[in-house]
Amino acid sequence: MSLAEKLAGKKVLVTGITGFVGEALLHRMIGDLPGTTVVAIIRPKGSLTGTARMAQLLKKDIFKPFYGEGTPYADADALTAARVEVVEGDLSDVPELPKDLDIVVHCAGDVSFDPPIHDAFNTNVLGTKSLLERIVETERPVHYVHISTAYTAGRRRGAIPEAPVEHTVDWRVEAKAGMAMKDRIEEASRGAGMLAKFRKESEKLHRRAGHLTAAADTERRRTEWVAKKLIETGTERARSLGWTDCYTFTKALGERVVEEFAATLPTSIVRPAIIESALQSPFPGWIEGFKMAEPLILAYGRGELPEFPASPDSVVEIIPVDHVVGAICAVMATEPEPGNPEYYHVSSGARNPLTFEQLYAGVRAYFSKHPFDLGERGAVRLPVWKFPGGDSVESLLRYGEKAHKIADQIITHIPRGERTLKYARELDVQKRRLDFLRRYMDLYAEYAQAELQFIDDNVLALHNALEGDDREKFWCDSAIVDWQHYLQEVHCPSVTDSLRRLDVVRKKRNKSLQEAGTDLKKLAPGDSTVIAAFDMDGTLLSSNVIETYLWMRLPELDSRARYSEVGAMLRKLPKLVAAERKDRGTFLRTIYRRYQGADLEELNRIVDEVLAEHVLERLSGAAVRRIREHKAAGHRTILITGAVRPLTRPLEPLFDEIVAADLAVDDRGRCTGFLTGPPLVGESRAAWIKHRARGTDIDLSKSFAYADSHSDLPMLTTVGNPVAVSPDVSLYRAARAGRWQIVDWKTPATSSRLEIPGVNAR
Numbered sequence: 001m002s003l004a005e006k007l008a009g010k011k012v013l014v015t016g017i018t019g020f021v022g023e024a025l026l027h028r029m030i031g032d033l034p035g036t037t038v039v040a041i042i043r044p045k046g047s048l049t050g051t052a053r054m055a056q057l058l059k060k061d062i063f064k065p066f067y068g069e070g071t072p073y074a075d076a077d078a079l080t081a082a083r084v085e086v087v088e089g090d091l092s093d094v095p096e097l098p099k100d101l102d103i104v105v106h107c108a109g110d111v112s113f114d115p116p117i118h119d120a121f122n123t124n125v126l127g128t129k130s131l132l133e134r135i136v137e138t139e140r141p142v143h144y145v146h147i148s149t150a151y152t153a154g155r156r157r158g159a160i161p162e163a164p165v166e167h168t169v170d171w172r173v174e175a176k177a178g179m180a181m182k183d184r185i186e187e188a189s190r191g192a193g194m195l196a197k198f199r200k201e202s203e204k205l206h207r208r209a210g211h212l213t214a215a216a217d218t219e220r221r222r223t224e225w226v227a228k229k230l231i232e233t234g235t236e237r238a239r240s241l242g243w244t245d246c247y248t249f250t251k252a253l254g255e256r257v258v259e260e261f262a263a264t265l266p267t268s269i270v271r272p273a274i275i276e277s278a279l280q281s282p283f284p285g286w287i288e289g290f291k292m293a294e295p296l297i298l299a300y301g302r303g304e305l306p307e308f309p310a311s312p313d314s315v316v317e318i319i320p321v322d323h324v325v326g327a328i329c330a331v332m333a334t335e336p337e338p339g340n341p342e343y344y345h346v347s348s349g350a351r352n353p354l355t356f357e358q359l360y361a362g363v364r365a366y367f368s369k370h371p372f373d374l375g376e377r378g379a380v381r382l383p384v385w386k387f388p389g390g391d392s393v394e395s396l397l398r399y400g401e402k403a404h405k406i407a408d409q410i411i412t413h414i415p416r417g418e419r420t421l422k423y424a425r426e427l428d429v430q431k432r433r434l435d436f437l438r439r440y441m442d443l444y445a446e447y448a449q450a451e452l453q454f455i456d457d458n459v460l461a462l463h464n465a466l467e468g469d470d471r472e473k474f475w476c477d478s479a480i481v482d483w484q485h486y487l488q489e490v491h492c493p494s495v496t497d498s499l500r501r502l503d504v505v506r507k508k509r510n511k512s513l514q515e516a517g518t519d520l521k522k523l524a525p526g527d528s529t530v531i532a533a534f535d536m537d538g539t540l541l542s543s544n545v546i547e548t549y550l551w552m553r554l555p556e557l558d559s560r561a562r563y564s565e566v567g568a569m570l571r572k573l574p575k576l577v578a579a580e581r582k583d584r585g586t587f588l589r590t591i592y593r594r595y596q597g598a599d600l601e602e603l604n605r606i607v608d609e610v611l612a613e614h615v616l617e618r619l620s621g622a623a624v625r626r627i628r629e630h631k632a633a634g635h636r637t638i639l640i641t642g643a644v645r646p647l648t649r650p651l652e653p654l655f656d657e658i659v660a661a662d663l664a665v666d667d668r669g670r671c672t673g674f675l676t677g678p679p680l681v682g683e684s685r686a687a688w689i690k691h692r693a694r695g696t697d698i699d700l701s702k703s704f705a706y707a708d709s710h711s712d713l714p715m716l717t718t719v720g721n722p723v724a725v726s727p728d729v730s731l732y733r734a735a736r737a738g739r740w741q742i743v744d745w746k747t748p749a750t751s752s753r754l755e756i757p758g759v760n761a762r
Helices: 020-032 050-058 061-066 076-083 117-135 171-189 192-206 211-240 246-261 294-301 321-332 356-369 390-411 418-448 457-465 483-515 545-556 559-582 584-595 600-618 621-632 645-654 683-693 710-718 729-738
Strands: 011-015 037-042 084-088 103-106 143-147 158-160 267-272 274-276 318-320 342-346 452-454 531-534 636-644 657-661 663-665 671-675 704-707 721-725 741-743
Touching: 011 020, 020 037, 020 061, 020 321, 037 050, 050 076, 050 084, 061 076, 076 084, 103 117, 103 321, 117 143, 117 171, 117 211, 117 246, 143 246, 143 321, 171 192, 171 211, 171 246, 192 211, 192 710, 211 246, 211 683, 211 710, 246 267, 267 321, 274 321, 294 356, 294 418, 294 483, 318 321, 321 342, 321 457, 342 457, 356 483, 390 418, 418 729, 531 621, 531 683, 545 559, 545 584, 545 600, 545 636, 584 636, 584 671, 600 645, 600 663, 621 636, 621 645, 621 704, 636 645, 636 683, 645 657, 683 710, 704 710, 710 721, 710 729, 721 729, 729 741
Parallel strands: 011 037, 011 103, 037 084, 103 143, 143 267, 158 452, 267 342, 274 318, 531 636, 531 704, 636 657, 704 721, 721 741
Antiparallel strands: 663 671
């Protein structure tokens, strides 16, 4: 009798139907088990109901052959009405189930290898318990099929039988402790010592931008620490009890829950190994998302995985998803006795082993024939693995991490420039690679060096019992897989195809980002609701506050006083640089105190008669063009600078509004050394822009801001179109993370930073 005949008329509930295995199982049941009815528990997501999510699922390409012309169903809705029943809900609060269920296949679970400990217990243990409690409420004996993992065996070695895992861990005690960890770690993160640590780290990076920016980053660091600790706690608790990670640990405890209910419930436990793309069905290479092997394969193909801590003769327990689904369907047709659960290893190592050396050879052969193209650099140079051992790989990784940390500390303190940003880009790429290697070393090192052999006699018996063409439809004998064919002709092409298409999209998106804003008339022609705010020093012209102070102050001094002033500034320079990095407002006030006694009108005259031409010569031509483009588009142009107002006089024709530092004067018109109000720096610029927009028709989401320094991060994040101009390393990284436009506005080559107008000529 065929499986279709054995399962005809059965109502089968499937959890996790929107996941990888669940989707493949739904496809197989609709296509090859026409007499079954599927009941799916689907939780609402955002504005989508569970029913709407099912409708989206059935509109995927793999389901389209099941409805439309030449099929019994006119469209996806007709197919749903005939074959699928949706129950809204999830495992955190399992709803009441239909009373006429025949089979339940529990595919849902947290499949991440490193989930937060409370999430893993909530899904893999307590969620399973809640589902089973609902199942026993139904009116008839239900065959419960539990999808677990072969790695519930833990850190054992040798042959693993298709039987209960031997351990004495109390799942109730562990679940209670695991669920309590969230509150305990959250509380620890709010202690004075931890908060001070987070705050100091944030202020070191963001103090120039402002306290609120640092505060936001402090909270980000705290929440990230909590998430990291929840993951680390789960991993360490699992390893302390003999499992590789929190995933396998909680899946093993979930099996204990199932085994308790199996005393009165017909139960089958299916333990797949590492599930990868399909060999045949729905089509060769079909896969949803990246699983365990894909990130490593792609990293190797990109030349970013120089080694891996695997033993070359260790077995990689990979199994195609259609093999797993075939075994599940065959298990559904069995009739286990209550009190005697049956176990099935859906694996390959016992009879058709694939070693890491063979995996490496197959992947290398594929990329040798079909390399990734890095554009101008040509084809990727593939690493040669020598399998030096886990300890050697770990030592190399630690050395790389230390070297990167030192280099990164240096790069953030050297003067900015194209070469500095080039080094920063290279360091960021290296950091991503190191983080990738660290994550996957920590996650997969145990699996890469495992010496397990999952006995799969029960699954082989299922396969041998299949009749007629069921052996083609529901095959579950791993011995028929030709691994080199699978790797080179099926799996790698499928995985890399998606990435190659993503690369094309990414290149187009990056190009559009680079070109954004070049034609402002197309973006918002004649739109007076848009403002364009510009910083001055370092953005419009290559200058800094100390330079511009000397430009204005020295021309009115005699030769002796000039030397004295320059000498004083040189002596104070180290302290001034340190003050600028700590608090830009304090730094500006320190510089502007030196204007004490200067005649404000004389400063204005010096700017108009001596400095104006020099300032305009230092202006970037690209900056001027961008300002004029904004004006032509009808945008309101605003200069926001911490420079003193006299210095902005040459720029007045370019801007509709100038916000600058105003020097306070006494009744004789002499500068007091103070300002009339706090200089606009950091968060105060963002506050000014928001205040300017409040109560007006200014649309900040359409507006622009241009700046060069990390201290201007608050201003840039206030508008919808931030642009980083020849940024320092910190702002460059923030701009890259935010996918902002980054431009380089060069100063004309005719200008010299050593020239002090009105002084050098004398």
